[in-house]
Amino acid sequence: MNRVLIANRGEIALRIIRACHEEGLEAVAVYSAADRGSAHVRAADRAIPIGPAPPSQSYLSIDRLIAAARETGADAVHPGYGFLAERAAFADAVQAADLIWIGPPASAIRAMGDKTEARRRMQEAGVPIVxxxxxxxxxxxxxxxxxxxxxxxxxxxxxxxxxxxxxxxxxxxxxxxxxxxxxxxxxxxxxxxxxxxxxxFIERPRHIEIQILADDERTLHLGERECSIQRRHQKLLEEAPSMALSTDLREWMGSAAVAAAQAVGYRGAGTCEFLLADDNRFYFLEMNTRIQVEHPVTELVYGVDLVREQLRIAAGEPMRIHGGWLTPRGWAIECRITSEDPASGFLPSTGRIEYLRVPGGPGVRWDGGVDIGDEITLYYDSLLAKLIVWAPDRAQAIRRMKQALDELVIAGVATNQAFQRRLIADSEFQRGEIDIQFLDRRPDLLTPGKEAGRILELAVAAALAEDEARQAKRPSASMEAGALSQWARQARSEGLR
Known part of the structure; x- marks a missing residue:
């Protein structure tokens, strides 16, 4: 395996490109007409267009992706998450083209993709089901x-x-x-x-998922992720480990996840999702047969690069994780930063990224897929980036995330950043008193409030953009048609929240 085509876009494409380079592999990006200038295209060794902006004509076209792999001389395909990542037909097509599929067997995807078949198999394997x-x-x-x-x-x-x-x-x-x-x-x-x-329907359970990794010899788990903060079944914040799990419960749930993976002949990285009731009974929900959006929190507490392990396993090499007792170290939290406007009921926001200030410092990680000048459209998922922090314990991780969210500035499109700030500052969240219906009971966290400090941040962002423009000896943002009104609209909108 020498050259990998990434059948995806955005932050996950960038994440895979970096992993390929660290493994000494070439990375090939694909892009639609809307993504011609995107960050993942610039980061890859090669890039090839695959069609118009609509996903059905580009990122969801199996024929175009296989043709792109052949044209660029790729010998492997990584699907990322979303799009075709959990389509058994895509895995079959990749292998039929004599390419390496960086994912689980198509048979495992089919078995776990059919929820009723998955429930039947889990019941046979002794895994608790709802x-x-x-x-x-x-x-x-x-x-x-x-x-x-x-x-x-x-x-x-x-x-x-x-x-x-x-x-x-x-x-x-x-x-x-x-x-x-x-x-x-x-x-x-x-x-x-x-x-x-x-x-x-289980009332007020936690949503706990277990990370699985399997090569030709071993299947093991890498602990849990707490994914209970959800809005309309969509995860917004994840953390690892979970306050709800003791060491014994972690091993019980981990053993169930391993049994689930083995029941379908799983290979590669995958995630078993469970509902955890307040009496510590847990029930299998489903298995995601791909890398998860929230995989970084597991990487930070277990010291494992899951994407690099995917690449190694697909190449027929053993995973680099030792066979002893695995214990999480410290605490990691991930906030999904999306182009959704809380002031408009979390409707998608479009526009151009006019300014971006990424937070930094010890224990802060930014897995982003956008840069200044990028256009945010309605064609694709609203995820712009993932902001992840690590600290020795949960309290310190919360403080570090608060600081990171305060440092982050995105101008040009509305985002859910203000919501994440309110959530992190909430006393119930800080005590860990959460479940999947938490936000249903707390609509106040979803409702924008006035944040005068954001107006100052936007003013600072505008000043920085102006200064950078002058130093680069190019026309400043303030001189561009409509730019001043854009800043005014953004500041006014933020002030009303």
Missing amino acids: PGGIAPVQDRAAAFTVAEEIGYPVIVKAVAGGGGKGMRVVRVSAALEAALGTAASEALKAFGDPSVYLEK
Whole structure:
């Protein structure tokens, strides 16, 4: 394996490019028409266009990606996360083209991608699952029968889904039929499959996931990540380890995750997601057969580069993790920085990155996919970057994240940064009193408040941009058409929050 094509974009493409270079491999970037000048394109050894901006005509086109790999002489493909990362058909196509697939076997992707099949296999492997059906709902009568057997509330879930799509909570039988129709319709649009099934809805659980790594000889776990801070089933902040897990519980959940991976012949990096009830009972939720967005927090507390391990395992080499007892060291927290506007109900924000000041200092990591001058469009996911910190303990990690969020300045598009600042400063969060319904009970954290300090930060950002423009002997930002009004609009918007 010498040259890797990264079938993705943004921050994860940059992350993989860096890992390739550290392993002595060449990296090939692909880009749509909208991403021609993006950071991942500039960082790669080679870059090749794959089509127009819409994902269906570029990043989701298997034929174009395989053609790009052949044209550039790549001998391996890394899918990243999202797009085609969990499509067994893509894994098959890569291998059919005599290329190395940097991911789990297609059979494992299929087994875990079908949620009802995954539940059946986990039940056979002795992994605890949430009470519910192990087959798709065939008709309305069968759905009502299952719901009565497991008891309300129940949750309707897409068989082929993930990321919160095709999911509806039902608390009374009168609402079940409508929820079935809505979830099926949403699942069809998102995944091309309207099949749904029912599970018992667990009240106020934590969302805990276990990192798995497997080569040809061993399957092991690298502890847990706490992922309970969610909005509409989308994770916003993750940390490792979790305050809720003792050493014994970590090993019990880790052993269950290893059993789950072995049950489908898993190889590479993957994540088993669990719901953890307040009585310490845990239930298998699903397995993500790819690298996770939040993988950096595990890397920081275990001292492992998961992407480099993916590359090594795909090349047929053993993982570099010792076989002894693995224990997390310190505490890591990750805030997802997205181009979403809290003042507008977290609607996506578009525009041009006019200024960017990235935080730094000991224990601060920035996994970003944007730079000054980049255009943020509606074509792709709103994730701009991940801000990650490490410290010896949770309290210090929270303080370090607060400082990092205070240092961060992004001008030109609205972001969720102010929300992350409110969350980090919240006393309940700081005490670790969280679960997946935490933000449902705390709408005040989602509601923007006035932050006078941000107006000053924007003014400083404008002054810095002006100074940089003068030093570079180019027309200043203030002289560009519409630039002054953009700063004014941004400052006014921030002042109203």
